[in-house]
Amino acid sequence: MDCPICGSDDIEILNSKQKTTKKKYTEEYLLKCGECGHVYKNVISLKKPRPYRLIISEQDKSHKTTIDLSPSDELQTGDTLLTELGQVEVTSIEVGDKRVEKSKLEDVDTIWASSVEIPARIGFSVDLHGDVDSYKLDLERDFEIAPGDVVKIENHIVKVFAKAGVIKRVYSKPVRFNSYDYDLTKYIFKKTKKSD
Numbered sequence: 685m686d687c688p689i690c691g692s693d694d695i696e697i698l699n700s701k702q703k704t705t706k707k708k709y710t711e712e713y714l715l716k717c718g719e720c721g722h723v724y725k726n727v728i729s730l731k732k733p734r735p736y737r738l739i740i741s742e743q744d745k746s747h748k749t750t751i752d753l754s755p756s757d758e759l760q761t762g763d764t765l766l767t768e769l770g771q772v773e774v775t776s777i778e779v780g781d782k783r784v785e786k787s788k789l790e791d792v793d794t795i796w797a798s799s800v801e802i803p804a805r806i807g808f809s810v811d812l813h814g815d816v817d818s819y820k821l822d823l824e825r826d827f828e829i830a831p832g833d834v835v836k837i838e839n840h841i842v843k844v845f846a847k848a849g850v851i852k853r854v855y856s857k858p859v860r861f862n863s864y865d866y867d868l869t870k871y872i873f874k875k876t877k878k879s880d
């Protein structure tokens with residue numbers, strides 16, 4: 685948007701107008717050059733966002749979803765996108781039957797990305813009258829474990845009785861319940877057994 689007369693990039697926006705039609709989103713600017721004083725118009729026109737196929741890999745799973753992006757935009761590997769499944773980083777772009785590193789979205793068929801939402805790793809101790817089963821869990825960041833929760837973890841059904849620090853380790857004891865609030869087994873990353 686450099687001044688067309690003197691080429692300066694010292695530009696002041698005097699006025700801007702947005703217009704949306706069925707297919708396009710248009711921004712019209714009235715600009716003034718700070719160097720030579722030339723006043724001119726600049727119109728930026730973007731195609732309206734449409735859904736793109738997005739495949740997000742996260743640890744050993746992958747999720748198929750869509751993301752709305754403007755076909756006028758450009759996409760590049762390494763770009764970060766905000767999706768309904770959190771932030772992802774573009775790892776590959778599929779155009780026709782080719783994988784490319786950079787493309788105008790207009791030509792893109794599928795976007796491949798990996799999740800950059802890093803799970804929270806916490807400790808989970810089950811007190812077995814002297815013996816302790818100690819787990820490391822990878823939880824989603826917004827996963828909350830509260831004191832009083834009855835939880836299944838492997839073959840234990842336990843009640844959470846204390847939480848250390850800002851959720852670094854959760855302490856629990858087995859209870860004689862058949863039902864539980866949620867199952868943490870699938871989040872186990874590592875297990876150790878300790879005995880006194």
Ligand SMILES: [Zn+2]
Pocket residue numbers: 687688689690691692717718719720721722
């Ligand atoms: Zn100028």
